[in-house]
Amino acid sequence: MSTDDPQHPPVPPVSRRSQPRFRSRERRAELAEAFTRTGADYDRLRPAYPEAALDAILAALPAAVERRTAVDLGAGTGKLSAALAARGLVVTAVDPAASMLDALRDPGVERVVGTAEATGLPDACADLVTAAQAWHWFEADAASAEVLRLLRPGGVLALLWNTLDVQIPWVHRYSRIMHAGDVQRDDFAPPVAGGLALAERVVVRWEDPMATPDLVDLARTRSYVITAEEERREKVLANLDWYVHEHLGHERGSTVGLPYRTDLFLYRAA
Template identity: 40%
Template sequence: MSIHHQAASGFSKQADAYARGRPDYPDAVQGWLTDTLGVAPGKTVLDLGAGTGKFTRLLSQTGATVIAVEPVAAMRAKLVEALPAVAAYEGTAEATGLPSASVDAVLCAQAFHWFATPAAVAEIVRILRPGGTLGLIWNVREQAIDWVAEISRIIEPYEGDTPRHHRGDWQAVFPAPGLAELQLSQFAYQHLGPPEQVIVDRILSVSFIASLPATEQAVVAAQLRTLIAQHPALAGQETVAFPYRTDAWHCHKTG
């Protein structure tokens, strides 16, 4: 199975930080799942690239039968620990191991940019039932906030060749055979919590930071803690609100 080296290394090393630091999703996403994607009791839905199960938990609350596919063993172990009732399998977007026309919806949360290839799209179309739905969702940091932009300035030198949602490269595979045109819904969200969790753990879970040697990770963490200590909006705050915009795309299987 082919997994990008940054994902294989970083997510294996920092599965705990990922589980602690990654934000959840706005309440409005639940309505998007049920009303727009038709995820409901009696339906079967796949969380593809499910990670530690943050979005899987939200899918489980719809009453649908949920399947998770995640190639990184450390991440999958966290998912199984948190959601033992969910069937979780090793697999990739190009080779899920699921039967053809076996799911009503495929959801990719914080993940599709890792496998935005014609082969992955063809696999998604294969496993979707007629009229089934593909959903792609990302929590996007609000760069208009100065301290959020400063976080990006700290980490971007380490980015390298890592696939990133913000570059938009993932959109090159659309329009795709067997899928209708993508449609976008957007929701505002704030991740509330201690700065050590919502800023430091969040950033240490970024794949290309998580894959760094420990000494370089410590440099990044120190810069983040200096920002927290010195920025007027963060200094001395027990709880901070990390602002996000949630981009939720969907399209239906055609034919």
């Protein structure tokens, strides 16, 4: 059935948030600890990155390099790391949580426990540095300095976010029920320190096919739900179950395309 529903509240033309929610150091530490307990759910339920975004990243890299190398900061369970390795890059995945890196299935990706601000990797070791769904967890000035240290001449920093496409009415309400915090305005710009100049911005709109129970369980990977008291967490999940299966009328276990937008920012050393 169509997921356009006239009973949904009006959707504003853009989100009122200018960028992803950049947290304090203390809040980042608290949420990072919570995410380490949900690595399996995160890996199973969070979307991969669209081929068009990967194409744009690779097109920005120096063409003369035979074996291009990438460092993926805040790699988590390695969704982007594995995708880059599949495109022929030599990839090092860096994350502060070993338990998240343990979910990375690609044996060809090197795993390093470290932070975006202090990876411990050698100088000028990468043609590409990436941060997918992660830059807002970092200290921007320190992470930018580390990126500049890691990049070879002509190298590229790629920052990207998958966010729910809340321009679509049913997705807007879905995101509100699960308290999704990763929506932003079209004109947002990540806080990147001096020395890195924006070369290109790419926006890709696409759909991730999901079984309806997974549309409900996706909330388990959201920071609001992860850190909530059990009663509040169960209420959110029950509300989502009602919304997907009763209000929208999808048959339980059927597949629904969940609309996303991917925002990609490509930087070069200034």
